[in-house]
Amino acid sequence: MLDENGNQLGIMSLSEARSYAFDHGVDLVLIAPQATPPVCRAMDYGKYRYECDKKEKDAKKRQSTVEVKEVQLSCRIDTHDFDTKVNHAIRFLGNGNKVRVCLKFKGREMAHQSLGHEILEKFAVACQESGSVDKKPVLEGRQMTMFISPLKQQNK
Numbered sequence: 001m002l003d004e005n006g007n008q009l010g011i012m013s014l015s016e017a018r019s020y021a022f023d024h025g026v027d028l029v030l031i032a033p034q035a036t037p038p039v040c041r042a043m044d045y046g047k048y049r050y051e052c053d054k055k056e057k058d059a060k061k062r063q064s065t066v067e068v069k070e071v072q073l074s075c076r077i078d079t080h081d082f083d084t085k086v087n088h089a090i091r092f093l094g095n096g097n098k099v100r101v102c103l104k105f106k107g108r109e110m111a112h113q114s115l116g117h118e119i120l121e122k123f124a125v126a127c128q129e130s131g132s133v134d135k136k137p138v139l140e141g142r143q144m145t146m147f148i149s150p151l152k153q154q155n156k
Contacts, residue, residue: 001041002041002042003041004026004043006041017040020042021042026043027044027045028040029048064096066096066097067097068100068147069097069098070099071085071099071102072104073085073103073104073120074103076109082122086123086126089101089123089127089131089148090129090130093149093150093151096150097150098149098150099127099131100145101123102144103116103137103143103145104143105143105144106142110142116144117137120137120144124146129151130150132148132149132151133147133148
C-alpha cells in the first residue's frame with residue numbers, strides 16, 4: 001500500500017488499509033490489480049480521476065492523424081504535368097500524409113499496362129527522397145494504384 005505522498009507503507013490486510021484511508025480522510029484506490037499482492041493507494045479519488053482525464057486529453061492532442069491524399073495520373077501524361085503531380089505528392093509527404101497514386105486506363109490503354117507500370121515506377125523514383133513505396137502498383141479494374149508513405153524525419 002502507498003500513502004498520499006507515494007511512500008510505501010508495506011503489505012496490509014484489506015481492513016487495515018480501509019481503516020488507514022478512513023482515518024486520514026482519503027479514498028482507497030486500487031492502482032495495480034494484476035500485481036501480487038494488489039497495489040492500493042490512499043488518495044483523493046476525484047483528484048486521481050482528474051489527473052487521469054488530463055493525461056488522456058494530452059495524449060489525444062499529441063496524437064497525429066495520417067490522411068491519405070490522392071494523386072491521379074493517366075497513361076498519356078506529359079512531362080510538365082507529371083512534374084506538377086510529383087510536386088503535389090512531395091508536398092503531401094512533407095506534411096506527413098500518405099499518398100495514393102492512381103493511374104486510370106481509358107479505352108484501349110488497358111492493352112498497354114506495362115506503360116502504366118513504367119509511369120508509376122518513374123513516379124516512385126521521383127518521390128523517393130520524401131517517401132517510400134508502401135504498396136507496389138496493383139491493377140484494380142481499370143486503374144492501377146500505388147501507396148507511398150512519408151519517410152521518418154530525424155530532426156523532429
